[in-house]
Amino acid sequence: MLLVQNYYIIRTYNSFCQVNLPTGHALIDQPKVSFIVGADNPAGAAKQLNLFAAMIDAYGAHDGPVTNVHLYGALADKGAVDLASLLAKVPVGKAKQKHSLAKRSVRWMQQNLRRAGVIERVPEARGKWRMSDKAKAALTAAEPDVTLVGFSTNLGLALWTSSNKAFEALGEPIHLLLTSPPYPIREARAYGAVTPQQYIDFICGAIEPIVKNLAPGASVALNVTNDCFQSRSPARVISHERLCVALEDRFGLSKMDSLIWHKTSAPPGPIQWASINRMQLNQGYELVLWFTNDPSKVFSDNRRVLQPHSEKHLELIAAGGEKRTASYSDGAYRIKEGSFGNITPGKIPTNVLSFAHSCADQRQYKKRARELGLPVHGAPMPLRLAKFLIEFLTEPGHLVVDRFAGSMTTAKAAELTGRRWLAAEMMAEYVRGGAERFRGTLGFASTLAVGGVGPCMPTFASGDDTRH
Numbered sequence: 492m493l494l495v496q497n498y499y500i501i502r503t504y505n506s507f508c509q510v511n512l513p514t515g516h517a518l519i520d521q522p523k524v525s526f527i528v529g530a531d532n533p534a535g536a537a538k539q540l541n542l543f544a545a546m547i548d549a550y551g552a553h554d555g556p557v558t559n560v561h562l563y564g565a566l567a568d569k570g571a572v573d574l575a576s577l578l579a580k581v582p583v584g585k586a587k588q589k590h591s592l593a594k595r596s597v598r599w600m601q602q603n604l605r606r607a608g609v610i611e612r613v614p615e616a617r618g619k620w621r622m623s624d625k626a627k628a629a630l631t632a633a634e635p636d637v638t639l640v641g642f643s644t645n646l647g648l649a650l651w652t653s654s655n656k657a658f659e660a661l662g663e664p665i666h667l668l669l670t671s672p673p674y675p676i677r678e679a680r681a682y683g684a685v686t687p688q689q690y691i692d693f694i695c696g697a698i699e700p701i702v703k704n705l706a707p708g709a710s711v712a713l714n715v716t717n718d719c720f721q722s723r724s725p726a727r728v729i730s731h732e733r734l735c736v737a738l739e740d741r742f743g744l745s746k747m748d749s750l751i752w753h754k755t756s757a758p759p760g761p762i763q764w765a766s767i768n769r770m771q772l773n774q775g776y777e778l779v780l781w782f783t784n785d786p787s788k789v790f791s792d793n794r795r796v797l798q799p800h801s802e803k804h805l806e807l808i809a810a811g812g813e814k815r816t817a818s819y820s821d822g823a824y825r826i827k828e829g830s831f832g833n834i835t836p837g838k839i840p841t842n843v844l845s846f847a848h849s850c851a852d853q854r855q856y857k858k859r860a861r862e863l864g865l866p867v868h869g870a871p872m873p874l875r876l877a878k879f880l881i882e883f884l885t886e887p888g889h890l891v892v893d894r895f896a897g898s899m900t901t902a903k904a905a906e907l908t909g910r911r912w913l914a915a916e917m918m919a920e921y922v923r924g925g926a927e928r929f930r931g932t933l934g935f936a937s938t939l940a941v942g943g944v945g946p947c948m949p950t951f952a953s954g955d956d957t958r959h
């Protein structure tokens with residue numbers, strides 16, 4: 492593990508990224524990170540970042556094969572390599588054979604792009620490469636063992652990966668895992684599907700290294716659907732019930748609650764069983780399964796999420812509280828004169844959390860992704876729900892992780908609430924689209940270029956003079 496104190500440029504398998512992490516922030520010792528170039532050579536690394544973006548553009552702009560000669564020309568046009576250094580040959584290695592260093596850098600980058608599945612050689616055509624079919628498809632899944640930094644801010648790091656390696660190598664305690672795992676569904680969504688049979692093993696496998704790294708008193712909050720139905724049946728699959736059992740049995744976690752996210756703007760459904768057969772009610776909620784590894788030390792504090800008192804309650808306080816006496820539930824609950832007369836800072840929320848599905852931030856994300864021609868994520872969490880959970884379950888400065896980050900809602904909520912964050916998403920386009928939500932954020936730097944959409948260029952706040 493590396494502790495990064497300053498501004499570094501990290502060289503990864505198929506890209507270069509700029510990471511600006513505050514003191515003490517752990518950076519993952521990624522198995523596929525070739526190595527840190529270092530703050531001592533930002534200009535050199537920035538050149539390579541340009542080269543990466545320009546190469547993606549050059550291959551992306553052509554449907555067919557691109558010869559190396561054409562590629563060199565395109566790169567020179569974009570200023571990613573200079574013509575003189577392409578032509579100049581210098582002695583290299585012990586044999587002192589003459590080579591163009593610029594061409595070597597381009598070929599090195601080609602190999603990295605090939606390994607990442609972005610480009611492929613045209614069979615039987617020397618020196619010709621093309622974009623792979625996979626890279627051209629709407630969504631680009633990370634290769635199984637590849638972990639790349641998609642973008643970063645002063646507080647967090649978004650990884651393009653499907654692997655656990657980054658979390659296994661993370662050497663600092665995690666205070667909250669907040670994630671919406673892929674739902675158990677029979678018909679695949681754009682980002683794939685996990686069948687009900689695979690569901691429990693899949694989720695437990697993916698979160699195991701995170702659970703092992705939890706600080707005592709940390710929470711696990713899993714946003715899961717309640718609406719997985721058995722085949723041709725109005726009966727539900729009991730997937731989240733099984734998941735709760737597995738979290739306790741396999742990891743020794745204690746269940747704090749199944750919070751209900753009441754979707755105030757849920758569309759009608761399940762159509763077959765509610766609207767057509769009339770055997771079911773319309774669905775209106777999802778669950779947030781909340782667990783901790785140590786209930787006696789849990790970081791949750793409802794004082795961080797108090798809600799404003801109602802008008803009626805404020806009137807009651809102003810009047811000095813209740814004027815009556817009453818007893819309910821066989822005396823378990825009593826009202827006496829003066830009850831509810833104390834001035835308190837706010838109302839303790841119930842465990843039914845009412846939030847609309849869509850919010851201004853989500854709408855802005857979707858608009859921006861469409862403008863860029865990127866696929867829009869189909870199942871984002873409301874930002875307000877993520878913010879509420881993060882504020883309730885962690886303290887400022889804590890580390891929040893999202894193992895299935897999608898459009899980066901958890902990351903955005905952590906950023907807004909002053910928590911550090913680490914988010915992993917397997918589809919490059921979602922990471923790239925999510926990066927748009929961080930434009931203007933302090934220390935923002937992005938590297939991913941997908942489908943002809945280049946990396947977001949950093950926007951630095953004034954006075955942030957550590958960036959180049």
Ligand SMILES: C[S@@+](CC[C@H](N)C(=O)[O-])C[C@H]1O[C@@H](n2cnc3c(N)ncnc32)[C@H](O)[C@@H]1O
Nearest residue numbers: 653671673682871872895896897898900916917
């Ligand atoms: C339900 S969505 C999460 C949505 C997210 N909470 C948001 O607000 O946008 C689940 C995400 O998990 C991603 N995913 C599936 N398997 C993965 C894996 N093994 N590693 C990382 N991400 C994965 C999918 O691509 C999808 O974007």
